Amino acid sequence: MSDKAAIMGRLKKSVETWDKNLAESAAKEALAAGIAPGDAIENGLGKGMEVISQQFDDAKIYLPQVLAASVAMETALKVFEPSMTKGQTARKGTVVIATVLGDIHEIGKNVVAAMLKGGGYNVIDLGRDVAPEKFIEAAKEHKAGVVGASALMTTTVVVQKDIVDLLKEEKMKAKTIFGGAPANEEWVESIGGDMYCPSGAQAVEMVNTLMR
Ligand code: B12
CATH class of the missing domain: 3.40.50.280 (Cobalamin-binding domain)
Incomplete structure (x- = not known):
């Protein structure tokens, strides 16, 4: 598996297993590997949240686990945010x-x-x-x-x-x-x-x- 695929897998897994430490480390790895934050969010973390949604729908997990998964996702988002916004002069409206x-x-x-x-x-x-x-x-x-x-x-x-x-x-x-x-x-x-x-x-x- 390529580095990128492995990192995307860890991002997904971090949300799926509501592991905020893994979310933080995988997000840092993604940045270091030059993966675009948008890609990491949609195709890594987002895929994990899709699994959580499905498990919640199927009553395999309950609200506390969804909340914990959200915390993991938010932890990773905080790592990505500075690199998404830096250098912008906000002139488009x-x-x-x-x-x-x-x-x-x-x-x-x-x-x-x-x-x-x-x-x-x-x-x-x-x-x-x-x-x-x-x-x-x-x-x-x-x-x-x-x-x-x-x-x-x-x-x-x-x-x-x-x-x-x-x-x-x-x-x-x-x-x-x-x-x-x-x-x-x-x-x-x-x-x-x-x-x-x-x-x-x-x-x-x-x-x-x-x-x-
Ligand atoms: C995580 C989650 C929570 C977390 C939220 C944590 C947080 N800080 O946000 C917690 C645990 C707190 C929670 C609480 C509740 N939840 Co909830 N939750 C979810 C879950 C599993 C995932 C939502 C999510 O974060 N997805 C990940 C993000 C990245 O995706 P997204 O939100 O879809 O956003 C993307 C696009 O839609 C789009 N987009 C979204 N908004 C916008 C806006 C603009 C302007 C644009 C351009 C794009 C855009 O771009 C986004 C990025 O890609 C959904 C399931 C689902 N299918 O959505 C249920 C779900 C939404 N929850 C649900 C429910 C019922 C609740 C509760 C009422 C449960 C309860 N009994 O207390 C409470 C809500 C209380 C309240 N008053 O709001 C139901 C709603 C059912 C319904 N009636 O429609 C769902 C659908 C689960 C289900 N199948 O039953 N929840």
């Missing part, structure tokens, strides 16, 4: 991003925020469990070109519609991009949003298009 009201899932949003920063955007990350009004206030204050919202639950994805409605009410021109497990293209189209984004790997390209 501003993106306001957060996870919607009632929803505390933030790993995907954090991945996207890091990728956008790495892609040259000024990213205003409002965190998780954020009310639609806060998105709008921040978009106004920072003159954002794009507003992005993550929702991971069928009960919270509806808040994405509230964000579109409020932007329209306020006659704002900012474009919208949405993601998270329960969202899809049809949903975003039905609420009058601009784009659905299925993964961090595509986020920069999609935001580039929206900013044009």
Whole structure:
């Protein structure tokens, strides 16, 4: 097995086995080996989280293990973040991003925020469990070109519609991009949003298009 494949395997395994020490060391190894952080996140750590999701769905593991896997993933993300954002002068425009009201899932949003920063955007990350009004206030204050919202639950994805409605009410021109497990293209189209984004790997390209 090549070095890269072995390192990707360790990244995946670290999330799968909720081993934050392995997550940290494998992330450092990936950087040292010159693996692009985006690649390591999507195809290493992300694959581990897919396994965790499946095991959770199959009731083979429970919430504490999912939480521990999240901690492992976040530990690795912290190692990658500086190298994703360094040297950027953030001149391509501003993106306001957060996870919607009632929803505390933030790993995907954090991945996207890091990728956008790495892609040259000024990213205003409002965190998780954020009310639609806060998105709008921040978009106004920072003159954002794009507003992005993550929702991971069928009960919270509806808040994405509230964000579109409020932007329209306020006659704002900012474009919208949405993601998270329960969202899809049809949903975003039905609420009058601009784009659905299925993964961090595509986020920069999609935001580039929206900013044009
Ligand atoms: C990890 C996890 C957790 C962790 C979250 C830790 C954290 N700090 O974020 C913890 C353990 C805390 C958690 C809690 C809960 N969870 Co949970 N969780 C998950 C799990 C397994 C993985 C999510 C994840 O991090 N994936 C990895 C990231 C990298 O992927 P991602 O989020 O999809 O993001 C990528 C893309 O979607 C896209 N994207 C996402 N958002 C955005 C936004 C923009 C703007 C863009 C451009 C792109 C984009 O790019 C990202 C990067 O590639 C999912 C399963 C699943 N299939 O999603 C369940 C899941 C979302 N959880 C679920 C549930 C039910 C809960 C709880 C209610 C459980 C409980 N009984 O308490 C609570 C939520 C409480 C709340 N109010 O929010 C359900 C939701 C079901 C539903 N109703 O829809 C799921 C689907 C599991 C399941 N099959 O039942 N959870």
